[in-house]
Amino acid sequence: MTEVGAAAVWIALAACAYAAVVLALGLRADRTQWIESGLNVAMAPFFLLIVAVAALLNALLTNDFSLAYVARNSSSETPLLYKISGIWGGQAGSLLFWSFLMSAFVSLAIARHRKTEPRLTPWACLSLVLVLSFFLFLNAWLESPFRRLALPPANGRGLNPLLEDPGMIIHPPILYLGYTGVVVPFSFAMAALMTRRLDAEWLAATRRWSLFAWGALGIGIILGGWWAYRTLGWGGYWGWDPVENAALVPWLTGTAYIHSAIVQERRGQFVAWNMALVVLTFSTAMIGTFLTRSGLIASVHTFAQSEIGAYFLAFLGVQLLVSFGLIALRWDDLRTRDELDSLASREGAFLFNNVLFLGLALAVLVGTVFPMISEAARGVKIFVGPPYFNAITGPVGVVLLLLMGVAVALPWRRASPAALRALRWPIGLGLIVGVAAAVVLRAPGVVAALTVIGFAFAATLAEYRRGAARSAPGQRISTGLVRLFATQRRRYGGYLVHLSILVMTVGMIGSQIYVVEREVSVRPGESFSIGPYSIRYVGLERGEAPNASATWGVLRVDDGGRGFDLRPLRLFYPSWQQPVSRPAIRSTFGDDVYAILAAFEADQRAAFRVWVNPLVRWVWVGGVLFFVGVLVAAWPSRRSRHVSARTQWAIETLRDLEADHGDGRLTAADYRHAAPALQRAVLDALDRGRPADPLEPATDATRREAEAPEREPSVGERTR
């Protein structure tokens, strides 16, 4: 089975190479058969890698310690679930899993788009298989999990104890989904550049892929924080660790992208900019992969060191050169007239959003690689730790939240005075929250943040109310909300994500700024107090975990009510030298009491570190809401089969315009000026897009025909 797995990786690599060559030749010579063959073969790696992953799983489950990977990352005593998660518990396995997920995206993208985007898909596929073959090369050549040991040990070392946590079962796969999923929008962007089909097509084709990858990255990051909180034992969930940052950077650029892409849909602007953002997001995702997997940066996550750094750098270099080279080459086609009617508009807000998110991404990226740079330049490793990142993200974050509240209330084009006046209620609520916060909490930064959160929260809720009233006039607000989520899923799902960020921020403020910590050394029977709690140390107890021996301290916590016990563990794994501390956490919506057993003596004297973390749970509540929001936003909508993506955009743009006008957010003069061109565009598109027989839905062929001539201007261009 092992040999089958190893062979499958090699065959997958060969398939990728074949597909790349055949596609390149076929596209050059314009030979449909070659292209079709390339597309077909490019689906093969997915199935081959299923076999490879199954082979690795089999080796893990059957305790085949003749494999170096299994011996290092599993043992006979490892619980079943963690044997399975052993697939991504180590370097070689996680890279294989990485390729597996990427190959899944390749196959899905080809299957989904080869019929609907026949021009773009072959080029996109070429880019996809080139990226995939790099990873397969690593799997086959440098980091194979199928390497045999000359002298197999009787038992394996076991999974790193820190990874034995439910968070570790789901965090890596979801994060990897985000990292690898970015390859699809990137490849279609490359295809658009190659084919000069730079209009709506590629963007429309990849909107959901981008949203999915971005959402997965975000959820992966949150789950990573959850895992860190539950296992690492320092009372926090985010340490600005290089690997955390590595995932955050593409998420930040991705956030900029999913916003600015909407500007292209609605106004036909920011075309070159969107292209650059996609490339940037993919590149930073690859840099993230590189940082995570090369062992170049010291981090709690680098559970293995490796030699792949140089290859990765070469790959990154080529990728950056090719993609930005292509953008430069097509610069004249990409340029749009980026004229804004006003900064007080949705597109203006998105512009600020982009600048700030990219600024943040730059700061985080620079901070992450700076230790390497300083070591290379001066021989001294200068660390960039939490204080730096907090100093930058705090204020920028507050401005972004403010922008979030303002942006949802702005129309496209130019806000009417009434639109700005409508903000006075949310502003009022924000100020009330702010004053209350100022009385109770006093810390100015926190007061500012809470003011803005109150404002943005009210503005977002007002937006839901407005939307609900518009979509179901005169009916109950719940009816309207249901209809909103049914018809304008992306927008109102997106606002759920906005709310989730606000909820998370409240949790972060509580837990980062109002955390209290105590470090005590106590004998049984002694008490100490922390925050509102008084804690008595009862004594030590001992027991056996499945694959470790455990000692735990019993802490009786008096919270003024019935009280509760905390049992922080110290685990000794026979195969690992360092004992591992497992925190004990009592969590409520108010605060978490978090304790670890740092050390103990034979006479039962013990050292504990205890934290009281206010509002942490709201970070996870926000995380769940984020997930729901992404799910709503990315859920496939039943798009009318009569119309193409471009027509759909025109229709949505017109609907937005009508709604904004109806709500008085757009002045009557601005509306009268903008409406006819849009209405004409939609009418023309509908006329052309309507099939001959109304009972027969438009096929792809007739739809394409209907869209001829090829370079029909997009909505934005048309209305110029």
Add this chain to the structure above:
Amino acid sequence: MKRAGTPILVFLFVLLTLGTRSVLARAIDDQIRDVASQLMCPVCEGRTVAESNSQLATQMRDLIRQRLLAGDRPETIIRYFVERYGESALATPPTTGLGVLMWLLPAAGVAAGVAWVRARVRVGTPRAWEDDVAPLSPGDLERLRRGLDEAR
């Protein structure tokens, strides 16, 4: 437009004023945490002294407590650790030498971004961009309405 913009500007100004930090008297454990989170644990890569549960970090926190109780200022304590463990003991890049780059680069990046936006994006060219399209006839508008309903 102008009148409606004023409250927003005032609002922004208030926020920025509030945003500047003030120093408040704080508990000793908080002070330890403040100092410890500005120092990197020398034996565990990539963790601050505040986060780390290593023996050395525990000892360092203990020393910070003693020094604070003895009346030392946080800066003095940090300087002590830097002298002992070198510049890499700092969790924040220094504001001298190469470290300045850290603070300047993101700011320069944002400034460049803003400059680029200013150069490329023209704002407030009123109605520069819609061609004058004649309003649709009532018949066309009706057709449009029906078309939209159908496309829903």
